[in-house]
Amino acid sequence: MANPTVILKKQGEIVIEDCPIPEPKPGEVLLQMQDVGICGSDVHYWQHGRIGDFVVKAPMVLGHEASGVVSKVGEGVSNLKVGDRVAIEPGVPCHTCKNCKIGRYNLCPDMKFCSTPPVHGNLAKFYTHAADFCFKLPDNVSTEEGAFLEPLSVGVHACRRAGVSLGSRVLVCGAGPIGLVNLMTAKANGASEVCITDIDEKRLEMAKAVGADYTVLVKSRDGQEVARQIEEVMGQKPEITIECSGAPPSIQTAIYATESGGCVVLVGLGPADVTLPIVNASVREVDIRGIFRYVNCYPTALAMIASGKVNVKPLITHRFKLQDSVKAFETVAKGEGIKVMIHSKRKMDIKQEEIILRLKTLFLIPFYVLSAVYFVLYQPFLHYPEETFSAAFFKVLPILALIGFVRLNAGDEDIIHNPIPKSDFHKFTILGLLFSSIGDACLIARETMFIPGMLFFSIAQAWYMYALGPGNKGSRLESIFYLGGTGTFLFLECSIDGIFMKFLVLIYTGLIFTVGWRAASRFEREQSYPAFLGFAGILLFTFSDFLIAINKWKFYIPFTEFLVMITYYGGQLGIALGTLKH
Known part of the structure; x- marks a missing residue:
């Protein structure tokens, strides 16, 4: 296969097909893909065929957490050259709407985001992308870390929206990949205390290993009860809560647990409609803020990794070759590990590299x-x-x-x-x-x-x-x-x-x-x-x-x-x- 590509044919069916190697258009680069991380949204499209209003109506290439090497540059590209290793910011906005012009391009109504119907993703051998949204990796940053810039950017954006700064007391709800990068980003931004909750004890052990000051194993669906447990562990209420699970009981816990005048940022996406203790939030002036992906965060995320402020390597627990992509998706669906990476090099390429x-x-x-x-x-x-x-x-x-x-x-x-x-x-x-x-x-x-x-x-x-x-x-x-x-x-x-x-x-x-x-x-x-x-x-x-x-x-x-x-x-x-x- 010249360009093996992982395609979601329909709900529940993933295949690997050979596709033509695309030609870069003006302003684009052709990338030889290196590493692609599997996101929960990829698995959700595979299992359910939709996320909210985004419905898979035709075969779609999966993958959006990715890095690659520039193989060819299109007309007008001056910021990259052949051989550059890059991290790929998967969303390309229109550049002309109001949101783009005020710098909030993540809210662009005409956003083309990888692996979001009907836009194809980048889980392939070759892929073309806008050069402006490819970020050159320094020599001390691996392509796996480059692929991890995507989820890390979510953490950067969430912490910005929450106002995490030196000395902040932070609660993170959910110790999955997004919860863990929010924990790491909060610590990198100067948070003095970070508590993280989850229903899985193994994930809490990982959270402790990467910097959590406190962990709380959630056994109750009563938000107020869990909030009291968090306050007992931390000694006081957190000023900021970043909710990363999307589970309704966890969102309720986030509001109850946050101190008066504090802030709750909703990162996790759960059901379309959720019952909230809105009166409790109102009378205590707890701000509730949503985030959608990220905006202008890749440079910061890259600087965090390059400087050693954040080390995402421990979060990469499983690695698969491109031809084993179905097995990789099954691993994520079973809840095994933290972050699963797919190496886009074919088996023959890997053997050749070992020989070389x-x-x-x-x-x-x-x-x-x-x-x-x-x-x-x-x-x-x-x-x-x-x-x-x-x-x-x-x-x-x-x-x-x-x-x-x-x-x-x-x-x-x-x-x-x-x-x-x-x-x-x-x-x-x-x-x-x-x-x-x-x-x-x-x-x-x-x-x-x-x-x-x-x-x-x-x-x-x-x-x-x-x-x-x-x-x-x-x-x-x-x-x-x-x-x-x-x-x-x-x-x-x-x-x-x-x-x-x-x-x-x-x-x-x-x-x-x-x-x-x-x-x-x-x-x-x-x-x-x-x-x-x-x-x-x-x-x-x-x-x-x-x-x-x-x-x-x-x-x-x-x-x-x-x-x-x-x-x-x-x-x-x-x-x-x-x-x-x-």
């Missing part, structure tokens, strides 16, 4: 061989190599092999053979390795070329710094690395001759410890194996440079030359492995 990844790692063999040759030829007695051109040449060959490895790992093609260019992360890492190799060649002549070598290594560290992106500001890691850098410089400073050399060492120390902080921040955000390897590589690199400094300005350490090179090569290997996809 293994082949790419074979490119490390030249690095290992050349490193061994260097140690055999130039360090047989564990002393510093002679200052010769051949020594410098063999010294940098292993690093050049790593540059080839990173370049090979960065290159790719999509299924219709459009090249996917390497990311800035790969480009900057390659530049860092290149300038490191030049600096290392200079350091063969330890005295006459030491300053040029330091300058080249400083440029290398600057490229690594750009590659890793910003560190987590205000974190404990920032303090640790900057205190470490300050302490290292003060330790060396008294032994360094000359103001200029002291200035160079100060700059270089600041750079390398900043790189360490950023590498640690990347690992803290991603919790991935490549990020760990990259961080370990930077630590080894730093240790190697520290040995050089001790040996030059403090005292001689036995076998320093051997230790310097083994940690240097190990560090550069870790940095190169840090570019692997995860």
Whole structure:
């Protein structure tokens, strides 16, 4: 199949059919889909054929929580290019009505929203979408997280409508996927206490794991009784309640539980008509606000994930291939897990990628061989190599092999053979390795070329710094690395001759410890194996440079030359492995 597509033929029947690969219109991009999350609305259309006034009258492609890679750009598209990984905001408004013009495009009467009859969704291999509603993902955000921006944006919008801010006391009713993202968003916005309710104890355990301060297992349908239970647990009534279940008893609980003058935001959609304790809300001036999807929330949701303020990865409990989509829908319908993801790559694509990844790692063999040759030829007695051109040449060959490895790992093609260019992360890492190799060649002549070598290594560290992106500001890691850098410089400073050399060492120390902080921040955000390897590589690199400094300005350490090179090569290997996809 060129474009396998998951189609709801009619109520209760899902099939996978091959559809033509669409051509992007002006202002659109063709996307090779990566990950699509299953939403409760998708399941509802499958089981019931309708949600309110939205009725499935003809076969419809499912899916709207999605991410993809740009395969082709239509006329007039300037914000995206082939190879960009993007999150897809599924609703495209008309841009001309009153609601669009005042910035509330989610209320546009002519909204075209994926997988909402009669508009097709994006659970397919290829899909076209308006480029303006595709958001480029930074390198530290996975495509799974990109797909999760859709439900997370619901949480962002709900918290905005509710006015959640620093110190807010918040109640979330319902610990399903939407309830959990509202919990996480409330905490990210500064809520001091968040209580969450549900009828499922396992979901409450997940809520506790992702940040809930209190949980309440609901066993009664009496809203006032549950409200009293919530007040007992929290010690006082919440100022804000975000109702995410749509169940009538839960909506009643939300109103009773909220303190006078507070706010209730209705996120969950249940029956069309619900009995509410409206007098109770009126006499206590409890505001009741609805929300519909989200508006202008994707940039905020993306920033929350990219900065590490919100970690949605624990919520992804099940993963299926595209050909197993029916099984994925059945899993959601049974209430198993939290968020179910469908990977749009076909089984053959996944196998091919695994083979390619293994082949790419074979490119490390030249690095290992050349490193061994260097140690055999130039360090047989564990002393510093002679200052010769051949020594410098063999010294940098292993690093050049790593540059080839990173370049090979960065290159790719999509299924219709459009090249996917390497990311800035790969480009900057390659530049860092290149300038490191030049600096290392200079350091063969330890005295006459030491300053040029330091300058080249400083440029290398600057490229690594750009590659890793910003560190987590205000974190404990920032303090640790900057205190470490300050302490290292003060330790060396008294032994360094000359103001200029002291200035160079100060700059270089600041750079390398900043790189360490950023590498640690990347690992803290991603919790991935490549990020760990990259961080370990930077630590080894730093240790190697520290040995050089001790040996030059403090005292001689036995076998320093051997230790310097083994940690240097190990560090550069870790940095190169840090570019692997995860």
